[in-house]
Amino acid sequence: MTYENLILEQVEHGIHRFTVNRPRALNALNPETLAELGAAVAEVAADPQARVLLLTGAGDKAFVAGADISRLADMGPVEGQRFCETALKVFRAIELLPIPVIALVNGYALGGGCELAMACDFIIASENAVFGQPEVNLGINAGFGGTQRLPRRVGAGMALELLLTGRQVKAEEALRIGLVNHVVPRDQLMAKGLEIARLIAAKAPLAVRYTKQLVQRGQDLDLENACALESQVFGLLCATEDKREGVRAFLEKRPARFQGR
Numbered sequence: 009m010t011y012e013n014l015i016l017e018q019v020e021h022g023i024h025r026f027t028v029n030r031p032r033a034l035n036a037l038n039p040e041t042l043a044e045l046g047a048a049v050a051e052v053a054a055d056p057q058a059r060v061l062l063l064t065g066a067g068d069k070a071f072v073a074g075a076d077i078s079r080l081a082d083m084g085p086v087e088g089q090r091f092c093e094t095a096l097k098v099f100r101a102i103e104l105l106p107i108p109v110i111a112l113v114n115g116y117a118l119g120g121g122c123e124l125a126m127a128c129d130f131i132i133a134s135e136n137a138v139f140g141q142p143e144v145n146l147g148i149n150a151g152f153g154g155t156q157r158l159p160r161r162v163g164a165g166m167a168l169e170l171l172l173t174g175r176q177v178k179a180e181e182a183l184r185i186g187l188v189n190h191v192v193p194r195d196q197l198m199a200k201g202l203e204i205a206r207l208i209a210a211k212a213p214l215a216v217r218y219t220k221q222l223v224q225r226g227q228d229l230d231l232e233n234a235c236a237l238e239s240q241v242f243g244l245l246c247a248t249e250d251k252r253e254g255v256r257a258f259l260e261k262r263p264a265r266f267q268g269r
């Protein structure tokens with residue numbers, strides 16, 4: 009597949025980066041870009057060496073400024089629903105990747121851009137980042153998962169305020185309300201993303217994969233079933249070579265060499 013609106017790179021061994029690359033339209037998501045994102049996610053999902061995915065936007069102004077508004081103009085109900093379903097499918101594929109995905113938000117993350125960032129496991133923002141769900145200004149609702157993922161991130165009250173007013177939130181407030189994990193100067197965003205990606209990439213791949221799954225799946229279960237699942241996965245990981253190596257390495261006071269099995 010050739011990519012026109014997306015740059016795919018392997019930054020270093022096991023660490024991949026996708027850059028949404030339509031800076032003239034502030035990286036707005038049109039159907040073509042969504043299709044490319046879906047194909048790229050499938051490529052990374054099929055790579056057994058992949059450990060972490062970083063997702064960012066091209067330029068200094070925007071991560072993704074939303075769905076491409078020029079394409080919304082002539083959209084009727086059938087096309088509108090299809091557009092949302094396509095995006096939801098791609099975003100869900102990002103969420104379900106067996107490796108962690110970190111959004112590096114380098115500017116505006118509005119509408120579908122905020123929703124894309126929230127489909128990632130966590131968000132690191134640069135100081136100029138701006139988040140928001142401005143769909144109410146356009147007479148529509150957040151349709152790429154925002155009405156569901158935003159309350160799960162920041163609680164129903166704050167999510168409703170943002171969804172109902174369209175108010176934009178700067179990086180420091182996003183940090184305070186728990187939408188982002190870190191805020192760093194723009195020129196340190198990639199370095200911070202890489203620093204965390206390297207820490208994760210050095211851990212046991214199966215432990216990382218199942219920990220991500222446990223946190224995600226547990227949010228849709230009651231506490232008892234979620235904890236039962238946790239203990240089952242723990243038992244499963246006790247059968248891995250990486251668990252033997254990790255414990256042995258600790259006792260022998262040396263770094264572990266994990267192999268993902």
Ligand code: HXC
Binds near residue numbers: 077091118142143
């Ligand atoms: C298409 C966009 C765009 C978008 C910006 N552009 N956002 N094009 N879709 N979402 C284009 C502009 O038209 C302009 O193109 C160029 O990018 C630069 O943008 P400006 O507006 O000139 O920049 P600035 O004045 O700095 O303002 C930045 C901004 C503003 C605050 C981010 O662009 C803005 O409000 N954008 C829309 C944000 C938004 O409403 N997003 C939600 C979309 S709906 P030209 O050609 O004039 O230079 C959504 C719903 C998803 O995401 C679910 C339902 C389908």
